[in-house]
Amino acid sequence: MSTLPSGRPAPPTRSPARYALALILATVALDAIGLGLIAPVLPQLLDSFGLQRNLALHAGALTALYALMQFVCAPALGALSDRYGRRPVLLFSLLGSALDYLLMACAPWLSLLYLGRAMSGISGASGSVAGAYIADISDASQRARRYGWMGASFGLGLIAGPVIGGLLGAMWLRAPFVAAAVLAALNFCLAWLALPEPARERGRAPALRELVPWHSLRELGRLPDLAPLLWLYLAMQLAGQVPGTLWAIYGHDRFGWNPTAVGLSLAAFGVMHALFQALATGRISERFGPARSLVGGVVSDVLGYLTFAFARSGWTVAPGLLLAAGGGIGGPALLAMSSTHTDEARQGALQGVLASLASLAAVIGPLVFGAVYVAGVGHWNGWAWVVGAALYLPCIPALRALLRGARGVAARGVSADATTG
Incomplete structure (x- = not known):
């Protein structure tokens, strides 16, 4: 010193x-x-x-x-x-x-x-x-x-x-x-x-054909540990388009909210989401590991969406906002896991692919969920939230594999500690 x-x-x-x-x-x-x-x-x-x-x-x-x-x-x-x-x-x-x-x-x-x-x-x-x-x-x-x-x-x-x-x-x-x-x-x-x-390892100069979006997606998707995370990220981004597309319409149609109420609810969600990501993500990930944090974020997101789907009054939306904000811990945990499954020379390619998937979701999501909402509005206007939550169903095998992997790592760590002791 x-x-x-x-x-x-x-x-x-x-x-x-x-x-x-x-x-x-x-x-x-x-x-x-x-x-x-x-x-x-x-x-x-x-x-x-x-x-x-x-x-x-x-x-x-x-x-x-x-x-x-x-x-x-x-x-x-x-x-x-x-x-x-x-x-x-x-x-x-x-x-x-x-x-x-x-x-x-x-x-x-x-x-x-x-x-x-x-x-x-x-x-x-x-x-x-x-x-x-x-x-x-x-x-x-x-x-x-x-x-x-x-x-x-x-x-x-x-x-x-x-x-x-x-x-x-x-x-x-x-x-x-x-x-x-x-x-x-x-x-x-x-x-x-x-x-x-x-300071990092530099990648080689990419060929022109390697700059098209599907090339990096195909190459990274061949990595067995990374492919499920990419599909889960796409599902997460698609589900995230539901509130961005329909929140104002949903609030007005179901609860009679005016623009002020819509704005205040969005601001409350944004602040809670940011607080969860800034203050809770690191502590939860260090305590339970990124895999369990990711699964917890997905479960919280699904429960929040189902709360929105079946909410009867504006006050009953509050628990859904808290749950959906808690789902924000899943994204950073997924990013951390994805980066560890990619070599240091391709971190930029990984982030580019993730940004590309998010953009694809931003193009497809509003069209799909807008159509779902219009189709159900004459009967029940909660279907878009149910469909958003259901997007995670195809990811259940990947989530179970992540949990098994996390338990295996924890078991090996306990065994190593016992042996050392």
Whole structure:
């Protein structure tokens, strides 16, 4: 330990990895704020182009375009970050986002608005690169906790973004887009000035055919321990589209909620979800292991969805919100397990595939659950929640295998301790 001139021990310094982690979490939070800023004013912006009759169609198309470009490009950017570094790909992503928001702020034509969303989808790799970066600077025991922090940072950013965007949009319709561009530029500057490239094993330069989304999915899906986790992640992401698509409609139709009640309930869920991910994920994973944490998160999610399906009053939704928020511990645990089943040279490819699957779910989920809700609304409007919970049924064999593996590891650990003793 170093000493001061007086002979007293010098205070401990934080490791560079801690500073890098703090910067990555700040980047994720600022990126989420930028995404959320534009949500309250996008309908009014489309309305300013004279699209009153087709407003919902264009809003859906812009959302789908972003998700589609993410699905196509996220694995390629992840693979490129494995070879050429996390830092340059992250800088490219943040710069692209800043240009996208600036283009949307100034766009005089609808076609430029679509071009901006396509650009944002292509360059929007900050989440996948952040996940790979966390894997690079964390050992296996730290990853679940730190992925929980990453999820919480993103979730809190999504809560703050619409609030700020609504306030700015009241002053000028395009002000949230300018603010989002400024945040992305600030993110870029922080990463440029202070974010180091993590020390890790570099992958080889990918061939052009390896940059298509299905190549990385096929290659990683061949890993026997990883394939079930990828399918479980897809099920988790698809189920997560139910509240994002239907919460406002469900609340209004079943309980007569007004927009204020819908907003407050969503904010409460967002805060609880972030708290579970930030404070509970690490402790539960360290106590019970990532596999049991993942299974517990899935069970909590299913129980929350069934509570929503059969809730009779607005007050009975509260336990469902708590259960669904508790399900948030499953995602970070799954990310931690996936990263340990992938070699260090392909962490970026893994995160790119996960981002691609999430984008695919964002395209398919709203269409499927919207159709399910419309089909059942004349009889019972809880079917979408039941279908969302049922998505986990095909994953039961994988979940049972994970639990058996966790019990086997625990038994071997007890046996080793007994032998040593």
